[in-house]
Amino acid sequence: MSQTHPGSVYLCLHGHFYQPPREDPFTHILPIESDAAPFKNFNEKITAECYRPNAEAGNFAAISFDLGPTLAAWLEQTHPDVYRLILDSDRQHYQRYGVGNAMAQAYNHTILPLANARDKRTQILWGLQDFAHRFGHPAHGMWLAETAIDLESLDIMADQGITYTILAPWQVATPIDPTEPYLVQLPSGRTMTVFFYNAPLSGGVSFDGNLTSNADVFASTHLPAQVVQEKQRAGEAQMLLIATDGELYGHHKPWRDKFLSYLIRHGAPEHGFEICTPERFMLMHPAQKEVQLKVPSAWSCGHGVARWSTGCSCTEGDSRWKEPLREALNRLEERADRVFEQRAGAALHDPWGARDAYLSLRNGWISEEHFWKQYGRQQPSAEDMHHTRLLLEAQYYIQCSFTSCGFFFEDLDRIEPRNCIAFARRAISLIWEATGIDLQQEFVSDLRQTKSWRSGVTGAYLYRQLPVVSAWKLPALQ
Secondary structure, three states: OOOOOOOOEEEEEEEEEOOOOOOOOOOOOOOOOHHHOOOOOHHHHHHHHHHHHHHHOOHHHOOEEEEOHHHHHHHHHHOHHHHHHHHHHHHHHHHHHOOOOEEEEOOOOEOHHHOOHHHHHHHHHHHHHHHHHHHOOOOOEEEOHHHOEOHHHHHHHHHOOOOEEEEOHHHEOOOOOOOOOEEEEOOOOOEEEEEEOOHHHHHHHHHOHHHHOOHHHHHHHHOHHHOOHHHHHOOOOEEEEEEEEHHHEOOOEOOHHHHHHHHHHHHHHHOOEEEOOHHHHHHHOOOOOEOOEOOOEOOOOOOOOHHHOOOOOOOOOOHHHHHHHHHHHHHHHHHHHHHHHHHHOOOEOOHHHHHHHHHHHHOOOOOHHHHHHHHEOOOOOHHHHHHHHHHHHHHHHHHHOOEOHHHHOOOOOOHHHHHHHHHHHHHHHHHHHHHOOOOHHHHHHHHOOOEOOOOOOEHHHHHHOOOOOOOOOOOOOO
16 A cells, blocks of 8 residues: 655656547558558557557556547457456455556547537447546546546536546646645546646657656656655645656567666656655645646646637647538437437437446446336336347447547548548447437538548548448439
């Protein structure tokens, strides 16, 4: 268990490990990605360069990390040895300190402030269900996509047992000392502990290759520059938190897995820094001060969350394509939700509660019998049950269509927006199969309003370029 060390300076390194789903939603096959050569796709390339070497070196056991559900599922299927090593890292930390070092993640990497309350709840619950199944204990921390926050999301997290998250220092409305955690008062009266990462160190590690070329120099020169000397003289504990994409360590920056390994075992400890994780620090030094947040806000957008909604100057070129794409997806979801409530209600007494539990059914973590006993109406017909499963699967793909990377980059004519459109088409197909209701025509019409500033193609064109679907699964486009 953790012991308090007054005046200690702790170093926490958090890695956000995530890959979006890249598989075709109809065939579930990952396409060949030529840019990843000599590997078949980027998942394989990043595993070889980052996930495997860091797992085999034991780096996951020392750092704080979140493992995105879509990445975890892919690793479990294709590289189970790497997957087990990562899960074992959290178990080792739990056995040593009484708390894990893995954080959950909102399931589809959705920008939660842009989601409605019902979707926020589903995303958070699915993320927690996935975490508990994989790691064997409830999550107490949750990483939010792009650290995008609003108070409603934090309140739902707190209601589900989440006690802390990590944010950027510019997401606050009042001055802070980033070497300590803070409490955020939530509308319900609950609180959330927030850690703020050290901006100079996190930015330097992410973007300055020279900064991470020598772990001893980093620990002897750059870390001490961020220590608050007054707190150290007063015997107050403090933590320097470095948060980055986990793929930095070996993929984005070759050999940085070696830097990380040496830093946590030698560089930092030999220069007076104790390696720590947020929940362990909370046990020793609970947050005492309150802070107000800027909401909505995120770590990679200086305009609230406009990067994923209306577009902004955080990406190059003309980002006005983002707003009509989001509107098209929102309008599709509204229509799909009405169908779901009306048609699934024939078999489910609580359709939205059933959706919240659907991930566990879909992945085989609970039985059909258990699911229908809890959410089904008395004696639904076999036909109603079949159609309801199709509608629940459509809801799953509607959630996939809001994956943040579809809006993160500079242009519509990229694989990420294409994938979001493909997920939407899968949902449309399932709804058509279950009910005969055609949501395709209006969605494609909406997609005509979104246009690539580079190639000039519209979202409707990208939709039509997707692989042909059997006629019985989708009506013909007009």
